[in-house]
Amino acid sequence: MKRIKMGCTTLSIPAMALGIMRMNQKSVPEAQVAIQAAYDAGINFIDSADIYGGGKSEEIFGQAFSQMRIKREEMFIQSKTGIVPGKRYDFSKEHILHSVDEILERMQLDYLDSLVLHRPDALMDPEEVAEAFDQLQAAGKVRFFGVSNFDTAQFKLLQSCLSQRLMFNQLQFSLKHTGMIDFGMHMNMVDKPSVDRDSQFLDYASLHKVTVQAWSPFQYGMFEGAFIDNDGFPKLNQELQKLADKYEVGKNAIAAAWILRHPANIQMLVGSMNPQHIRDSAKGAKIRLTRQEWYDLYLAAGNYLP
Known part of the structure; x- marks a missing residue:
């Protein structure tokens, strides 16, 4: 498994992480198979969130992982907080501290390697968040911190405190969600791809050594479904299959290789609980697409160059 530097540190993490959003749909033995498949492929990074399955995903993970032979220190375990489903976003100190205690209990852990704030809270008080982070770190409950779906200004504001x-x-970020790179190639134009919806965060991340974690790498839209083997995307699947045949892997690996080819050292989140899909996706970390192959996939996904 390809390894990348974590943020501004010298610590290395795998270029892929296993997202456990759908683990609530699995039995404990099935969850163990998925975790083991990821671990065997070099994916020793887990990404979770307190809202996944209403907390059930973390409960299943905790039960599964506690019975496995993998040592805790061999895994990097991350969770997210800040969404109160159907009610609000909440970055209050009280909510963050309470959520972490509940996460640790569900996952049967003494600490999280990383805590991520899930979606921007319009009422975020950066100094209050800072107090929560300091308390969690001092108590040994969280080692590192991050955010999710923040624009550049939001990121800088929080970081300042x-x-x-x-x-x-x-x-x-995926072949069917390319906004972070579209606008750069359509600079100084007035067409739809020239609109910057991501506040140039990918460039900011490269400049300031922030690890971008790409979620829904095989999805189109928000949660409409997968584009791989989807009849709605024949040209893209034809190109994926052509390269899959060349590199002797599945389409998942090629779609993953496309993301990891970007020089920003992106970490890709694999959300599948299917051991075969996990193993095939992991193979993408060993493939370095040529520049032409990368652009061929980009164009086959329905994008165009000015």
């Missing part, structure tokens, strides 16, 4: 460096920003 923290004593810790933010390591991560989770952002949607």
Whole structure:
């Protein structure tokens, strides 16, 4: 498994993480199979959130992982907080501290390697968040911190009040969600791809050594479904299959290789609980697409160059 530097540190993490959003749909033995498949492929990074399955995903993970032979220190375990489903976003100190205690209990852990704030809270008080982070770190409950779906200004605002460096920003990125790179190639134009919806965060991340974690790497839209083997995207799947045949892997690996080819050292979140899909996706970390192959996939996905 390809390894990348975590944020501004010298610590290395795998270029892929296993997202456990759907683990609530699995039995404990099935969850163990998925975790083991990821671990065997070099993916020793887990990404969770307190809202996944209403907390059930973390409960299943905790039960599964506690019975496995993998040592805790061999895994990097991350969770997210800040969403109160259907009610509000909440970055209050009280909510953050309470959520972490509940996460640790569900996952049967003494600490999290990383805590990520899930979606921007319009009422965020950066100094209050800083107090929560300091308390969690001093108590040994969280080692590192990050955010998810933050724009550049939001990221900089929060960072200005923290004593810790933010390591991560989770952002949607895939062959069918390419906004973070479209506008750069359509600079000084008035067409739709020229609109910057991501406040140039990918460039900011490269400049300031922030690890971008790409979520929904095989999805189109928000949660409409997968584009791989989807009849709605024949040209893209034809190109994926052509390269899959060349590199002797599955389409998942090629779609993953496309993300990891970007020089920003992106970490990709694999959200599948299917051991075969996990193993195939992991193979993408070993493939370095040529520039032409990368652009061929970009164009096959329905994008165009000015």
